[in-house]
Amino acid sequence: MQVYLAPLEGITTYVYRKAYNRYFGGVDRYFTPFIVNKKLAKKEIEGILPENNPDMVLVPQIMSNRAEDFIEVAREIAAYGYDTVNLNLGCPSGTVVSKKRGAGFLACPDELDVFLSEVYEKCPMKISIKTRIGLEAEKEWEKILSIYEKYPMEELIIHPRLRSDFYKGPIRMEAFGEAIERINVPICYNGELNSVADAEQIKDTFPQIDRVMIGRGVLRRPDLILQIRGEKVSEEDMKKRLSSFHDEIFEGYRNIMSGDRNTLFKMKELWSYMGESFEGADKYLKQIKKANRLNEYENAVGGIFRDCPISKIMVKS
Ligand SMILES: Cc1cc2nc3c(=O)[nH]c(=O)nc-3n(C[C@H](O)[C@H](O)[C@H](O)COP(=O)(O)O)c2cc1C
Known part of the structure; x- marks a missing residue:
């Protein structure tokens, strides 16, 4: 099983x-x-610079509904040594959807078809797609699939929710199954894989699937992919890894962010997920949330690593 780390805007930065x-x-x-x-932009260039992404396969993601713009930015990306880009057809945010981008583009299937025919004809790079299954109703999926069927996608990553489900609504497995039946390129499953059991269930339900993408599950418990791969890590080693992982991210943001407030903002967002990696960390997590200065933040984090055991789900599974 191949495992991908999902893109999360503002969180899975190159530092992370x-x-x-x-x-x-x-x-x-x-x-x-x-x-x-x-x-x-400068920040986007830093995000894809090979030296900022060493020893990994990275696919830059583009969100656009204009073929010319997509191709132009893909060409720029190619100059940094990439041969594949990913098209975002899933972002549910109001400001994105109102511009008919991300999941909003799914509302205009005819325009989407024209866009795809142009980019697949003219773009010099391989293109994969990350998609939701519609805007508001599952019945939209049929038409979207009939468009996807036509193009030589590198792979199709499906988060089987509607835009109106945002990140909480039901996972629509039937729609995902339909895509497996109809689409002839590699399909990747994405959505709510939060444990080893979740990943196994997907494998059991869809034995044809050989790749999954995980986002928040990894943010909450960074050991998840190792566990899916069957690697055993002791509690002590896990704590050491988490601590070094944290310190490198903290140091990374301190070096590139302007001002402590921005660094704190980034680290607070990270802890809103990673707090779940520890037992009984509530008191310290509250202190992290309230911290206005780096030393307050560092004291609270020190408390977690000193006093809180690694979460039972991580040790057990
Ligand atoms: C805060 C946040 C930011 C996200 N940013 C992106 C993004 O930039 N591009 C994208 O394709 N998906 C983005 N997503 C969606 C995730 O990649 C993923 O599809 C979604 O979280 C479902 O997977 P999960 O349940 O494993 O987290 C974002 C999700 C969240 C919660």
Whole structure:
């Protein structure tokens, strides 16, 4: 089973990916969060620079509904040594959807068809797609699939939710199964894989699937991919890895963010997930949330690593 780390805008930055790859790894493909500009901005260039993404396979992701823009930015990305890009057709955010981008583009299947025919004809790179199954109703999927069937996608990554489900609504497995029946390119499953058992269930239900993508499950418990691969790590070793992983990310943000507040913002967001890797960390997690200064933050984090055991789910599974 190949395992991919999902892109999470603002979270799976190159700082995060690099540290993850060093202390956990086991990821077959990383994806950048979406690039939306016609021309790469400085931050986006830093995100794809090979030296910022060492020893990993990285696929830059583009979000666009204009073929020319997509091709232009893909060409720029190619100049950094990449041969594949991913198209985002899943982002559910209101500002994105209102511009008919991300999941919003699924509402205009005819325009999407024209867009895809142009990019698959003219773009010099391999293109994979990451998609939801529609905007508001499962019946939209049929038409979307009839479009996807026509194009030589590198792979199709499906998060089987509607845009209106955001990140919480039901996973629509039937729609996912339908795609497996109809689409002739490799299909990757994405959505709510939060434990080894979840990954096994997908394998059992869809034995044809040889790749999955995981996002929040890995943020909550960075050991997850190692566990899926059957690697055993002792509690002591896991704590050491988490601590080094944390320190490298913290150091990375301190070096590149302007001001402590921005660094704290990044680290707080990370802990809103990674807090679940520890037992009984509530008191310290509250302190992290409230911290206004780096030393307050560091004291709270020190408390977690000193006093809180690794979460039972991580040790047991
Ligand atoms: C905060 C946040 C940011 C995200 N940013 C992106 C993004 O930039 N590109 C993308 O394709 N998906 C993005 N996603 C969706 C994830 O890649 C993934 O599809 C989704 O979280 C479901 O997988 P999971 O249940 O394993 O987390 C984001 C999700 C969240 C919660």
